[in-house]
Amino acid sequence: MDVADRLDAGERLSFDDGIRLFEAxxxxxxxxxxxxxRERRHAGDxxxxxxxxxxxxxxxxxxxxxxxFARLKPGDPGAYTMSLEQVWDKLRQRQDQSVTxxxxxxxxxxxxxxxxxxxxxxxxxxxRPDVHLKCFTAVEIAFxxxxxxxxxxxxxxxxxxxxxxxxxxxxxEIFAExxxxxxxxxxxxxxxxxxxxxxxHRLGMRSNVTxxxxxxxxxxxxxxxxxxxxxxxxxxxxxxxxxxxxxxPDNNQMRKLPAPTAADTLxxxxxxxxxxxxxxxxxAFWIATGxxxxxxxxxxxxxxxxxxxHEERIYHMAGARTPEGMTTNEIGRLIRAAGRRPIERxxxxxxxxxxx
Ligand code: V47
Numbered sequence: 507m508d509v510a511d512r513l514d515a516g517e518r519l520s521f522d523d524g525i526r527l528f529e530a531x532x533x534x535x536x537x538x539x540x541x542x543x544r545e546r547r548h549a550g551d552x553x554x555x556x557x558x559x560x561x562x563x564x565x566x567x568x569x570x571x572x573x574x575f576a577r578l579k580p581g582d583p584g585a586y587t588m589s590l591e592q593v594w595d596k597l598r599q600r601q602d603q604s605v606t607x608x609x610x611x612x613x614x615x616x617x618x619x620x621x622x623x624x625x626x627x628x629x630x631x632x633x634r635p636d637v638h639l640k641c642f643t644a645v646e647i648a649f650x651x652x653x654x655x656x657x658x659x660x661x662x663x664x665x666x667x668x669x670x671x672x673x674x675x676x677x678x679e680i681f682a683e684x685x686x687x688x689x690x691x692x693x694x695x696x697x698x699x700x701x702x703x704x705x706x707h708r709l710g711m712r713s714n715v716t717x718x719x720x721x722x723x724x725x726x727x728x729x730x731x732x733x734x735x736x737x738x739x740x741x742x743x744x745x746x747x748x749x750x751x752x753x754x755p756d757n758n759q760m761r762k763l764p765a766p767t768a769a770d771t772l773x774x775x776x777x778x779x780x781x782x783x784x785x786x787x788x789x790a791f792w793i794a795t796g797x798x799x800x801x802x803x804x805x806x807x808x809x810x811x812x813x814x815x816h817e818e819r820i821y822h823m824a825g826a827r828t829p830e831g832m833t834t835n836e837i838g839r840l841i842r843a844a845g846r847r848p849i850e851r852x853x854x855x856x857x858x859x860x861x862x
Pocket of ligand 1: 674675716717718753754791820824
């Protein structure tokens with residue numbers, strides 16, 4: 507039975523089906539199937555939110571080969587760590603805007619006290635009690651637990667008490683051991699990443715899961731990654747979105763590799779939509795894919811574009827030529843220009859507005 511027949515029969519796709527989808531010469535046929543799934547779930551609706559990205563420090567003890575953002579030690583050229591006041595100012599500067607989410611991703615800083623992170627969250631909620639705090643990857647949670655001598659769950663509980671609402675999906679990279687050992691050998695491993703998301707879900711919070719693709723991973727390793735996310739989701743149902751992240755090769759130790767092609771990006775989004783039958787949203791992170799390809803991805807399985815972002819650093823230090831942020835009007839316009847219907851959502855996918 508071929509993949510299309512299995513989908514017609516309502517069957518769940520297997521690893522082998524995924525390989526067929528990656529190998530199929532007819533990209534448009536793969537996209538057509540993914541688009542059909544997307545439209546079954548969301549019709550033409552395309553979600554985005556009004557968020558800001560804050561990276562409070564780029565000091566990081568890990569040395570991931572793909573990263574252009576991190577600096578090993580405080581005082582190294584280009585290293586920075588914001589004071590809490592500087593971080594809070596990023597939100598205060600947008601007091602007149604309807605920002606609904608703050609997405610924080612930091613380096614793994616060896617010297618900051620845990621109170622820095624707790625106060626960071628408390629301060630955001632003081633300034634804006636209704637803002638959703640999507641902060642710290644599972645890799646950061648694991649790092650805090652080891653550094654401050656706590657369990658992963660204790661860290662999460664204390665952060666939640668301080669205002670944490672959900673976890674972003676960063677730090678997943680590629681789950682397969684062969685790749686992880688090469689590209690990010692000195693940070694939290696796959697089992698712990700997944701265990702932390704499991705705990706997050708058990709505590710009643712939501713999270714996302716990402717996949718960094720287009721470097722040294724094989725199609726089989728991409729599928730292994732997707733299926734591990736699918737297995738966890740079968741148990742918990744706590745992932746909201748799967749986010750393929752296109753590798754950017756500038757200013758990092760993998761700079762000899764080419765960036766993934768647009769065709770590959772479209773296929774990855776399509777295969778994710780078809781394999782991940784239990785994850786509601788496939789996000790095309792426009793900062794990573796580029797705006798044009800993100801628009802096309804909306805016909806290849808993706809139904810979400812992340813958000814306005816503002817001041818993104820991780821991709822721009824790795825060579826992204828996308829804008830560093832957009833207004834909600836601009837995102838609405840580009841979704842409409844792609845032939846889809848923009849829907850402004852909050853982090854938990856409650857509909858806030860349908861721009862006219
Ligand atoms: O984990 C770092 C990736 C991630 C590069 O949860 C790179 O809603 C490509 O996870 N080329 C952080 N990718 C960003 C992230 C994210 C983004 C948007 C939405 C959400 C969400 C999460 O960025 C890292 C890593 O996988 N990354 N450097 C690079 N050179």
